[in-house]
Structure formats: structure tokens, C-alpha cells
Amino acid sequence: MNTNLKISNVTKIYPGCVANDDVSLEFNSGKIYALLGENGAGKSTLVKILSGVVIPDEGKIYLNKNILKLNSPSDAKKNDIGMVFQHFNLFETLSVFENLIIDSDEQRENLKEKIDTIMKKYNFSVDLDVPVLNLSAGQKQKVEIIRCLIRNPKVLIMDEPTSVLTEQETSELFLSLKKFSEEGILIIYITHKLKEVMQLCDEVAVMRRGKLVSVSQINNENIESLANKMVGQNLKTIKKTKEKTSSDQLIKITNLNYTSEDPFETNLVDINFSLNRGECLGIAGISGNGQSELFQVLSGEIISNKNSIEFNKNFIGDLNPQERREYLMAFSPEDRLEQAAIPQMAIFENVALNNFKSSNFFNNGLINESKIKEHSKKIISEFNVNTDNIDLKSQFLSGGNLQKLIIGRELITSPDLLICFNPTWGLDVGAINYIHETLIKINEQNKSIILISTDTDELLKLSDKITVIHRGKLSKIMNAEDVTSEKLGILMGGGN
Amino acid sequence: MIKIVKRDQPSKAIFFFTPVLAIFLTLIAGGIIFYILGFKPFEALKFFFIVPIADKYGFSELLLKATPLCLIAIGLSFCFKSNNWNIGAEGQLTFGAIVSGGVALLFYDQEGFYILPIVILAGAIGGIIYASIPAILKTYFNTNEILVSLMLVYVSKLILDYLVVGPWSNPEGFNFPETRQFSDSARLPLLFEGLRIHAGIFLALAAVIISWFVFYKTYLGFQMKVSGFSLKTAKYAGYKGKKMIILVFLISGACAGLAGVGEITGPIGQLHREVSPDYGFTAIIVAFLGRLHPVGIIFASLVVAITYLGAETAQIFMQIPKYTGQVFQGMILFFLLASDYLLFFKFKFIGSKK
Secondary structure: OOOEEEEEEEEEEEOOEEEEEEEEEEEEOOOEEEEEOOOOOOHHHHHHHHOOOOOOOEEEEEEOOEEEOOOOHHHHHHOOEEEEOOOOOOOOOOEHHHHHHHOOOOOHHHHHHHHHHHHHHHOOOOOOOOEHHHOOHHHHHHHHHHHHHOOOOOEEEEEOOOOOOOHHHHHHHHHHHHHHHHOOOEEEEEEOOHHHHHHHOOEEEEEEOOEEEEEEEHHHOOHHHHHHHHHOOOOOOOOOOOOOOOOOEEEEEEEEEEOOOOOOOOOEEEEEEEEEOOOEEEEEOOOOOOHHHHHHHHHOOOOOOHHHEEEOOEEOOOOOHHHHHHOOEEEEOOOHHHHHOOOOOEHHHHHOOOOOOOOOOEEOOEEOHHHHHHHHHHHHHHOOOOOOOOOOEHHHOOHHHHHHHHHHHHHOOOOOEEEEEOOOOOOOHHHHHHHHHHHHHHHHOOOEEEEEOOOHHHHHHHOOEEEEEEOOEEOOOEEHHHOOHHHHHHHHOOOO | OEEEEEOOOOOHHHHHHHHHHHHHHHHHHHHHHHHHOOOOHHHHHHHHHOHHHOOHHHHHHHHHHHHHHHHHHHHHHHHHHOOOOOOOHHHHHHHHHHHHHHHHHHOOOOOOOOHHHHHHHHHHHHHHHHHHHHHHHHHHHOOOHHHHHHHHHHHHHHHHHHHHHOOOOOOOOOOOOEOOOOOHHHOOOEOOOOOOOEOHHHHHHHHHHHHHHHHHHEHHHHHHHHHHHOHHHHHHHOOOHHHHHHHHHHHHHHHHHHHHHHHHHHHHOOOEOOOOOOHHHHHHHHHHHOOOOHHHHHHHHHHHHHHHHHHHHHHHHHOOOOOHHHHHHHHHHHHHHHHOHHHHEEEEEOOOOO
């Protein structure tokens, strides 16, 4: 029997952001659909709407021409929509079988028989009596899939399923998915990995900033065209006026490696680059390819081998962020509200987070509030933060003003190097321009920038040199003039 | 029609009003419970909350009970403000009492001005040692501090039991489960003739002032505050988040240990089985009722101390079971948590639209 799932004019607005903006899509069984987009593009919200976790503000969903009312995850289950989330929802200490029986209405024996049939049919081998914590990530995912299959779903949604899988497990998964599809299950595959889309899917829908950008047959696309659709292709011609290149080396990274214990993080492999004074190095890439880990290694939140980072002729790989600041480095992390600032604290207290010995914010262990406040006022006026009340909790600043405060806090000490990660993410055009101008200005003052960004336009506008990070590895470093967005697209997708 | 709406920002006035509201609701609910049990509600409440502190002796008893509650709650506020859930203050108190009691017993037949400071210090160290166990297990082995600190409470009580029955029991004590009397030099001096209130209250007041100073005026306090809000930010700022976690545990252990010292070197002057009537657990309520603020904690400790006294008075005069005191403590926490809802939501009265 054919299944037809239709999303019609779905809109979901969160405070300060339109997560889904009038999205309409239609799916038919027998095909595998990719839903492609960067983090924050709105694909997760759409999937949550389909699985009943989030209720849309507007719009309707039809299954085989009937309106679906999805007010809770159990509604989705009742309507034969199965969902495998990126993070598993399994009880680690219970056995596989116990996990499966928990939300099943079937008799023990029946269930067992059903599971055996499914496992035989799709060639799954999972030991039912083993506690889940002893399983590999791939096996845990199989348990989740079995849990969906028990209910004979018409629709199966997979959310970033390969992020924790090995290559081998990934190809096994793809085989199974193709088999499900042949049997008439409609499959929606959410990812930001372009290669997988090309390998697996028949049709691809791309989302960007809450909007559906395109729907197309996979045969009409290639990795570059999809990458461009994902990150936005409207290239601006404004480029930094290149004056002089200094040959005065400021920072040099040599054979930097980072292996994480967390399976959701990306390992960094043999990072090597160097940067001269007055230059901006742009690091492009699709998010989730190791940018966050690279930022933390550079800022000192993750400590590495002493000799792997040479800054201004000092080896600083083993220093923490505060110690690195003393060498005139500054950092602006991606997450404004959870890392760069504390929303519940006043503006002036947030300013004190960037603390130098010479700033005298804390004398003999005591808070020097008047000094901090004086400094805060200076930042507010020099960096156009739109408030005059430094006792205000920073949660009441708009995103743009908060980012100005953070960049201002980092720059007012005139550091030699600013490392920033998605500095304009989620800001409005005015604030973006202001931040861009500021970054260009500090390059002109012969200071350097490492700009990690998922926004290709921004990188081409601001960088002197560009490299691409893919699966924790950097591509070779290119001069920005020689780079086109097509070339970046290829590199971001893992091509050459 | 009444509608519940989310507040744009938590209201500061409500923040300090809800504890008062919680106490008020507790009194009403308490009255209802007394009525159901067949007592006259107003009379019972009077015996519970007014009679016990109506005279000088009663007031001294109030301060006596409030002292350990205040001291422990101040220590706990360091932990709770930084999202570390140390609920084993009772164990830290007991272990502090064991260590300081042990030291006091060493000097049982000696006199000297130096003995009391050593005994007090020993109590603080005992609390610190005992609090360091959940702290280190949490930071280096990812254990859950709630479970570890709670279970250690029972361990410490069994150790105390063993000591007072066995090796440390008074040789001339007819096998009563208690130690020798400490020498006068090992005891916190009583402040007034005939009243039991002792110098331990100064320890509590000092803790209030020091904690206020540390939390609001020092770099250390600033780092604790930041680490409590977000470990990610603490890491980014370059603070040593793990050390901060251990430190808040140690501070809270020291305070609980000092409370233990007060209990054994005050009016009692010996170690025995029941060092504390669950002060360590009740102080959790005190800390939250006082909004984790030093001044708030002073008031909260007085309020909760009344429930201890009231329970005894009500039992003596009205034959109301003593355990009603614990019911009141539970109700205060319950109503406080419930009325905290008002911090984030407000009622809006809207006319029906037609």
C-alpha cells in the first residue's frame, strides 16, 4: 500500500527565531527522502513536529489525505510514524528485550516471535538478553530501529543516524534502510552530511534559516550544488582591501591532535597551520566537523601538548584560557548565552569574566567593583552596546548587543589574536555589519584573527587565508583570492 | 476568568515574598491538621509557635536550636548556589562531632585555654574530611553526590554508635552508651547563668558574615558563582571548576562539623548516641527557606527552630505527638516549592470576551 505524507504550510515560531517558516513538503513511499540543512536550519523542529514532540503554530499534516493531529509522541506512534533520534532513548542497565517490551502492548511470547522475525528478515544480530550498556552504538541504534519496526510503521524518520556510527555500521544501516524502502516504508533521513545524501537518497529537500530552499531529484544534484544550497550562495563582492602582507609569524600550530572520549564529539587529526600578524584565517566547514573542538583546543578549554601551539615565540599548548589571555589572546565562543556570557548576571559581572592581572578587577582576592564598572562603561560606549545600565542582567540585551559586549570585552584589551567562532550567528543585518567592520578594523591594526565560521559569505568577505575543516582534518591553506564558493563546497563535502 | 501567564522575568519582590507565603500556608494547613486530629487549632498553634518562646528560657532554647541550623545552612548555601547537592550534612555533623569529641576525650583530665580551640578545629576538620569523600568521588569518578553524601550519613551514625558503646564508652558509666564528660576547658562557655545558650552562636554569626563577604566581595566567591551558573563559562574564563566543586563541599563540611562541635561541647559535654535530631537534614529546608542568602538563612533558622521547640511543648501540654514538628518542617518545604511557581508565572484576571 502506498503511503503519502504531506506537510502543508507549517510554521513554528520560537521567541526570537522562526524555526519553520511556511514549510510545505510531500513524501511518497518507495523513496528515501533526505532533509538537509545546517544546525539551526529548522530540520529538527520539523521532525519534532512530525513526531508529535512540538506542536506547530500554523499548518497541517496529512497522512494518506487524512489530517493528522499530533499532540504528543504517542499520537505519532498510533499513526504509524516511527522515529529514531540521534541520541538514543534506551535504559542502559536493562536488557535489550526489557527495553523493547517496556513500551509494547504485546504479550511476551508474541513480542519475542515478532522480534525474531524482524531480526531474521533484515539480518540484524543483537543479543536480546544483554544489558544495553554493553552494546556498541550501532547495535543500540538497531534496537531503536527494531522498536519502531515492531509497530509496522508506515513512516520511519531517522535523525542524524550516522553521527555515532563507524563506516562499517553506516553501510550496514544504509542497506537496511534501502530494504525498508523497498518494502514500502516511507523513509525520511535527516542529515547535514552531503555524501550520505548522494549515496542513499532519492530526493532531497534543503532547509536554511527555517525556510525550505529547494526540493529536487538527487540525480540533478551533486555535492557542491547541495553545499551551496545549504549555506547560501548569494556571494557579496565586498572584500577586504588587502594592503600589505606581513611575514611576522604570530601563531603556529604543529601536529595538534585531540581524541575525545565522547562519541558525539569529533576528533581532531594532525592540525597544522600558522598565521602572520595582521592576517585573518578563515576556517570553513559544515557544522559538526570539529569546529567546536578546534575552538576549545585553541582557547585552552581543552589543554594539549605544550609544544603544539607556539604563540608569539612562547609554547602555550598546556595553558588554560586565563593564562593564554595574559599572552594577549582573546576568545569569542559560539554560544553566547551558555558560554561567553552568563545571562543571569549583570553586564559588569560578565565583563569581569575576561580578567587580566593588569586589569585589576580583583585585588588581593577582592572584587574591585568600581574598576570593573568603569571598564564596562568604556566597552559600552566604544562598542556601541545599546544600554547605559551596566547593572542590567545581560539576558535583557538583544543578541546583537550581547555579541557587541562580548567582542568588546575581548577586544578592549587590544589582544594580538582574536579567535572567534560563528560571531554573527543569529544576528540581524545591522549587528552583522558592525561585527564585520570591527573585525576588519582589528586586522588593519596589525592584529590577527582566527575566524571559525559556517557562513561561507562571511569567510570570503573577511579572510586572507582560508582552510576547510572536514571530519576533524584541515584542508590545505589557500589564499582567499584563489577560493571560490564552489571550491569550498567541494572541500566541505569531503571532496578534493 | 483567571489565566496563568509566564512572567517575563522573575520578580524580585516575589522572590522574598514566597518564603513568607509558605510559612503562612503552613500555619493554615497545620491548623487544619490539628482540627482533624481533634485539637483546637488556635490553641494548638499557640502551644506550637508562641508558648515555647514566651519566656527568657524559651528564647534561649530557640537560639540554641537555631545555631546549628543556621551554621549548617550557611555551609550548604555554598553547595546549593553552585548546583552541588550535598545532602549529607547530617553525616558531616556527626563525623565532626566524633573527631572533636575524640580530641576532647584525650584532654578529659586536663585544663587549659588551648584545649577548646583544638577541639573546635578538630570538629571542622572532621566535617571537611567527611565532605571530601562525596566531593572527590563526584569530581574524579563521576559519582552522584546526592547518593554518596546521603549514604555516608548512616555510616557516620554507625561509627558513632560503635564508639560510644565500645571503645570510647565511659568506664564509670554503668554501660550507658555515652563517653566521659569533657573537661570544662573543652566546652563552649554558656553565655548566661541558668540558660543553655552557649558561645556556639558566635560561630554561627561569624559564618554568616564570612559567607556573605566571600560570596559577594571576593574573587573566590565570584568564581564559585560563575561555576554554579555554568561550568562551560567557568572553563572558558579559565577557572578551575573541579576545584571550586571540591571547595564548596569542604566549606559546607566544615560548617556542619562546627555545628557538631557545638552540639557536644555545649550544654551536653559528652558524646552520646543522638548527637543531632536531624539538624543536618532540616538545615536543607532552612537553606532554601532563607533563599540561600546569609540574612535570609538567619530568619529561616529561627522559624524552623520553633518547630523543634513547639513539637516538644505541644507534646507536653496537649499530648500532640512530637513528630508533628517534622510534619511542619515538611510542609514548609512543600509550600515553599509550590509557591516558587509564582516566581515564574503570574495570575492574570481577564474579562470574558464575547
